[in-house]
Amino acid sequence: xxxxxxxxxxxxxxxxxxxxxxxxxxxxxxxxxxxxxxxxxxxxxxxxxxxxxxxxxxxxxxxxxxxxxxxxxxxxxxxxxxxxxxxxxxxxxxxxxxxxxxxxxxxxxxxxxxxxxxxxxxxxxxxxxxxxxxxxxxxxxxxxxxxxxxxxxxxxxxxxxxxxxxxxxxxxxxxxxxxxxxxxxxxxxxxxxxxxxxxxxxxxxxxxxxxxxxxxxxxxxxxxxxxxxxxxxxxxxxxxxxxxxxxxxxxxxxxxxxxxxxxxxxxxxxxxxxxxxxxxxxxxxxxxxxxxxx
Amino acid sequence: xxxxxxxxxxxxxxxxxxxxxxxxxxxxxxxxxxxxxxxxxxxxxxxxxxxxxxxxxxxxxxxxxxxxxxxxxxxxxxxxxxxxxxxxxxxxxxxxxxxxxxxxxxxxxxxxxxxxxxxxxxxxxxxxxxxxxxxxxxxxxxxxxxxxxxxxxxxxxxxxxxxxxxxxxxxxxxxxxxxxxxxxxxxxxxxxxxxxxxxxxxxxxxxxxxxxxxxxxxxxxxxxxxxxxxxxxxxxxxxxxxxxxxxxxxxxxxxxxxxxxxxxxxxxxxxxxxxxxxx
Numbered sequence: 001x002x003x004x005x006x007x008x009x010x011x012x013x014x015x016x017x018x019x020x021x022x023x024x025x026x027x028x029x030x031x032x033x034x035x036x037x038x039x040x041x042x043x044x045x046x047x048x049x050x051x052x053x054x055x056x057x058x059x060x061x062x063x064x065x066x067x068x069x070x071x072x073x074x075x076x077x078x079x080x081x082x083x084x085x086x087x088x089x090x091x092x093x094x095x096x097x098x099x100x101x102x103x104x105x106x107x108x109x110x111x112x113x114x115x116x117x118x119x120x121x122x123x124x125x126x127x128x129x130x131x132x133x134x135x136x137x138x139x140x141x142x143x144x145x146x147x148x149x150x151x152x153x154x155x156x157x158x159x160x161x162x163x164x165x166x167x168x169x170x171x172x173x174x175x176x177x178x179x180x181x182x183x184x185x186x187x188x189x190x191x192x193x194x195x196x197x198x199x200x201x202x203x204x205x206x207x208x209x210x211x212x213x214x215x216x217x218x219x220x221x222x223x224x225x226x227x228x229x230x231x232x233x234x235x236x237x238x239x240x241x242x243x244x245x246x247x248x249x250x251x252x253x254x255x256x257x258x259x260x261x262x263x264x265x266x267x268x269x270x271x272x273x274x275x276x277x278x279x280x281x282x283x284x285x286x287x288x289x290x291x292x293x294x
Numbered sequence: 295x296x297x298x299x300x301x302x303x304x305x306x307x308x309x310x311x312x313x314x315x316x317x318x319x320x321x322x323x324x325x326x327x328x329x330x331x332x333x334x335x336x337x338x339x340x341x342x343x344x345x346x347x348x349x350x351x352x353x354x355x356x357x358x359x360x361x362x363x364x365x366x367x368x369x370x371x372x373x374x375x376x377x378x379x380x381x382x383x384x385x386x387x388x389x390x391x392x393x394x395x396x397x398x399x400x401x402x403x404x405x406x407x408x409x410x411x412x413x414x415x416x417x418x419x420x421x422x423x424x425x426x427x428x429x430x431x432x433x434x435x436x437x438x439x440x441x442x443x444x445x446x447x448x449x450x451x452x453x454x455x456x457x458x459x460x461x462x463x464x465x466x467x468x469x470x471x472x473x474x475x476x477x478x479x480x481x482x483x484x485x486x487x488x489x490x491x492x493x494x495x496x497x498x499x500x501x502x503x504x505x506x507x508x509x510x511x512x513x514x515x516x517x518x519x520x521x522x523x524x525x526x527x528x529x530x531x532x533x534x535x536x537x538x539x540x541x542x543x544x545x546x547x548x549x550x551x552x553x554x555x556x557x558x559x560x561x562x563x564x565x566x567x568x569x570x571x572x573x
Contacts, residue, residue, distance in 0.1 A: 011474050012400070015391030018384045019444060020407075026441040028410055030418030030425065037421060044424065104305035112558070113313040116320065119550040121503035123524040124543035128323040130528075131334070131536065139322075142339045166316065174561060227416055230505050234525070250416060250506070257420050258510050265420050276414035283412065 038269035043262055055270035067256070067267050071274075074249035077232070078275070081248060082225040084161050089221050090214070093169040097176035098206070111177075118170035126234030129163050156235070156246055164231050168224075172217045179210040212290075219286050226279045229254070249275050320547075327351070327541035334536050350541035361527060362516060363542045370519035371549065373438045374501040380443045381497045382490055389452040390478045394464055404453070411446035423510055437511040438519065442501060448493045455489040456482065488560040495557045499550045520546050 038055060040048035059071045096114055100107050117125060132139040133149045140149055149155035187205050196204070207214070229250040236245040249271060257268035322341060326334055327350055329343040354363045392404050422441060431437040459482065467477050505521050512518035515526070524546065527539045 009397075012391045012395040012397045015387045015395065015474070015478070016403075019388035019449065022384070022440060023407060023410075023444040023446070026422060026425065027413075027418060027444050027446075030421035031410070031413050033421035033424075034417040034419075044420075099305055099309060102305060104309060105302055106306055106310070110309045110313050113317050115554075116317070116551070119499055119554050120320075120547045121521045121524075122505055123521050123528070124323075124546050125319065127524065127528065127540055127543045128319045128326075131326065131540065132319060132322060137335050137337050137339060139339060141337065166319070223414065227414065233505070234528070253416060254506065254510070258423070269417070269420050272414075272416045272420070276417045279414045280412075 034269050035273055037266055038273045040266045042265045042269075044257070044265045045263075048266065051266070055266050056274075059267065059270055059274070067264070067271075070247075070252045070256070071249070071271055074247055074252040074271075077246050078226060078228065078249045080157070081160075081228050081232075081246075082222060084157070085164055085225045085228075086218070086221050088161060088165045089169055089172055089225075090218060092165055093173035094176050094214075096169075097173050097180055098202070100173075100177060101180045114173060115170035117167045120167075122167065122230030122234055125163070125167055126231065129159070130235065133159055160231055160235060160246060163235070164228075167231070172221065175213055175217055176210065179213040180206070183209040215286065215290050219283055222282055222286070223279050226275060226282075323540055323544050326537070327544045329537060331535065331537040334540070350537045353538045354542055354545070357538075360515065361523075361538075363520075363523070363545070365516060366518060366520040366523035367545065369435070369517065370502055370521070370546075373435055373519055374498045374549075376435070377439045377442050377501045378494045378497045380439065381445060381448055382494055384443050385445065385448045385452050385493065386483060386486060386490065387478070388449055389456050390474075390482060392449075392453055393456040394461075394477070394482065395474060407446060408450065419507065419510070426511055432511055433514040433517045438501065438504070438508055441507075442497070445497070448496065451493060452486065452489055455486065459485055491557045491560040495553055495561075498553055502546075502550055 037048055039050060039052060041051050041054075042048035058065050059067050062068050100111055100114075104110075131137075135141060135146075135148050147155070149159050183206065187209075188201060191201050191205060227250060228248050232246045232248050233251060236247065253268045253271050253275070256271070257263055257265045325342055328346045328348070330345065330347050330349060333344060357363065392400060426432060426437045426441075429436075431440075463481050463485075464477050467481050472480070502519075503521055504519075505525065508519050509522040509525060512522060515523075518526075520542075524539065524542060527542065
């Protein structure tokens with residue numbers, strides 16, 4: 001601004017353009033197009049036809065519609081999953097990170113083992129779990145399972161949560177480990193002088209010091225839990241067609257838009273937008289919490 | 295004294311037991327890949343194979359018709375490698391543009407990108423399919439590769455890391471007559487090694503394990519990557535032909551495991567920087 005004579009330097013565009021173009025084409029346009037489609041009737045092939053709020057009305061209020069039934073079943077299971085999963089995926093990795101932080105003998109190996117499952121795909125780990133849960137020849141048979149756990153309540157939920165925590169908690173654990181590494185040692189020493197026990201130190205020093213990382217993982221874990229797809233998809237593969245299953249919203253959205261029948265992409269988009277609103281509202285509340293804490 | 299006791303005995307003992315349980319499913323998977331189909335289906339559950347066999351591995355190597363597991367493995371590998379290299383290049387360039395060059399509204403633009411990336415991905419998956427279809431990419435590798443190049447999480451990570459590199463490095467190079475491209479490639483890039491290692495690990499693992507998106511854009515059995523391929527096998531065989539499927543699953547965990555072993559030492563180091571707290 002000061003030197004108007006100088007030629008405008010556009011070097012920065014060369015650096016950011018490749019990312020920006022891909023970002024706009026494959027992320028920004030789809031978001032807005034997706035919101036638009038939710039107000040239309042569309043089969044993925046022809047031109048979307050504007051229907052106003054019809055899709056939303058059908059999903060939310062038309063109790064005779066299959067979409068309405070699917071939406072509320074999916075929503076119920078998704079919300080239950082969030083409620084079960086979020087506390088587990090914060091507390092369990094935090095406990096492991098705290099124990100690993102005192103550097104017990106062999107902590108490197110333990111760290112590797114605990115992080116290991118997060119490296120693998122849900123189809124790989126899901127396959128193993130289905131075998132272990134099998135009533136006739138899996139580990140479940142040794143434990144005296146009388147029913148097929150993967151499709152019987154409440155076992156299905158217990159199995160789903162154990163598998164999820166086992167599979168995903170490693171990524172939060174490493175974030176906590178990194179955070180604990182940067183808590184100043186002097187604070188602990190000072191507290192010890194005052195005769196503080198481990199619990200006092202945990203509540204008074206550790207938790208406040210890693211507050212930012214705790215809130216960050218909370219936001220990410222909640223958003224991720226609303227988007228759950230892989231675990232129930234693989235688990236419901238057992239005994240195709242039998243028993244009540246845990247079907248989550250993303251599974252319904254996927255099958256309505258890309259399933260074997262005619263695509264109802266408009267309906268699926270409307271469901272996605274509602275799910276998106278849930279995630280956005282919860283995230284905004286959390287960001288507000290982070291702000292007010294500071 | 296008390297602390298040493300905890301450190302040397304109690305904590306390792308508890309962790310040891312937990313880790314044994316933790317690794318049990320994977321150990322079971324690995325051991326099962328050496329069992330025959332009959333033995334896996336045996337109602338007397340046992341952990342270790344009674345008769346070790348390599349039949350499952352042979353079956354996978356020889357079968358290329360309707361279950362081309364080796365082909366899927368190669369597809370996944372190419373997708374994951376190309377995406378990782380592409381992300382490393384595109385993200386480091388963008389991060390340079392957002393940190394080392396001064397331009398009007400730079401930080402505002404970055405925050406808009408960041409805010410947009412917080413939009414739930416599920417909304418854009420249907421239109422994304424339409425875009426990819428229009429480009430003629432259905433059943434082709436770019437469908438899995440190109441959308442993944444726009445990762446904002448990685449951009450955030452690398453940008454944070456770059457903000458920690460003192461600007462004096464650039465200034466010194468500029469005095470020596472270097473332009474931005476030389477500074478990027480000769481000064482900044484070599485310093486990004488820890489964070490780039492983690493970005494590559496995340497990208498490779500993410501692509502290798504992705505299920506929802508590839509299961510939508512790949513329906514040709516010969517073209518698909520491993521993860522949706524395995525899902526297809528589970529559907530096709532149900533509970534009937536478990537041994538080869540488990541074996542394929544065990545083969546699929548090898549690349550990400552090896553990559554993690556090589557990148558482990560940079561791991562915590564980079565994550566602590568990404569959180570904005572300097573260690």
